[in-house]
Amino acid sequence: MALVDVKVLLEAGVHYGHRASKWNPKMRPYIYGKRNLIHIIDLRETVRGLLRAYKYLSQVVSRGGLVMFVGTKRQAKEIVEREASRAGMPFVSERWLGGTLTNYRTIRNRLKRLQELESMWLPAGADARKEDLNSYIAGLMTEAGKLDPALAPDTSDIRTHSKKMISTLSRELLKIRRNLMGIRDMVKLPDALVIVGPNKEHIAVKEAKRMGVTTIALIDTDSDPDPVDLPIPGNDDSIRSIEVVMAKLADACLEGRASLPPEQQHMIKPRTPAAPRPAPAAAAGAESNPAPAPAVS
Incomplete structure (x- = not known):
């Protein structure tokens, strides 16, 4: 074939x-x-x-x-x-x-910040380096895609903050995740x-x-x-x-x-993709109409 x-x-x-x-x-x-x-x-x-x-x-x-x-x-x-x-x-x-x-060092710093924010939701004493933080945080999200503090372990660091601070930290975490999720494991x-x-x-x-x-x-x-x-x-x-x-x-x-x-x-391994989005309307091509197919030899 x-x-x-x-x-x-x-x-x-x-x-x-x-x-x-x-x-x-x-x-x-x-x-x-x-x-x-x-x-x-x-x-x-x-x-x-x-x-x-x-x-x-x-x-x-x-x-x-x-x-x-x-x-x-x-x-x-x-x-x-x-x-x-x-x-x-x-x-x-x-x-x-x-x-x-072109400014990958700054991107790496943002990814380190993401790990710091995610680690705040782990139980006290947990080793972030041994955790699949991506999947762990996803498990703490509501259907609306927001973090639910009630799902965090009682001993997690995030529980020690005020509601206002939790909201601020959650927004920062979700923003970084949204923009950098796909390159979080990229080392070069x-x-x-x-x-x-x-x-x-x-x-x-x-x-x-x-x-x-x-x-x-x-x-x-x-x-x-x-x-x-x-x-x-x-x-x-x-x-x-x-x-x-x-x-x-x-x-x-x-x-x-x-x-x-x-x-x-083992250095290149399949990852679990992000949660599927609602299916968009089918599009055959911007501003295009069905047309006769060309003969291809």
Whole structure:
């Protein structure tokens, strides 16, 4: 079976671009044609891009490298979290914080602060280094996503504070968790970024370029492919399209991990993804209409 099945790409609507009036001329080499004022992406170019990215990611991970998945647009958030977690890789699915790559020391300090805040909810005498703080804190949350002090152990440090201080500390904890949850276990800069929609993630692309981090991106017809090292032309607005491409790139990471010596494989392990969000309305592609599929030879 082929690594990339064109039929699967077609069924997922990967070939649907934006309205022709919204196009970026630099995407011309990746466009098959136009149907009903909608640009149709050449799936042969999508396959080539996917194969190049797959091979590259597999090699990076097989050498012990780290891959960060980035996608903060509504359609991509949950998919990025799920596939990155499956591959045991860091991710950013909320707001990209400026300096995530270029000022990593500050980010590490914020992560240390997160651990301090989470440790306050542990029973007295518990060793935070031996606890899965992520899962532990999640167990203290209400369905509304807020921390419930009543669920904290009686001997926890948080119980010694006033209600007002508990509220302040809880808000700080949740804010850091929301923004940095996906990179809390990252101990070094990534070797590559896998990005959904470089138009929206332009700050991440710029930081990666400055730090010499390779960028791989699912890129639509309204984007500039030049800043991206390994572009994968395709619909970056459709949930199904994003799912197909991100799953394939996560598979590449898992393949590379399997090549590592056994003593190194434990360093890259699947994580439990964040709690699922309410399913958003399906989107075939921003401002796109169903159009005849192109013939792909």
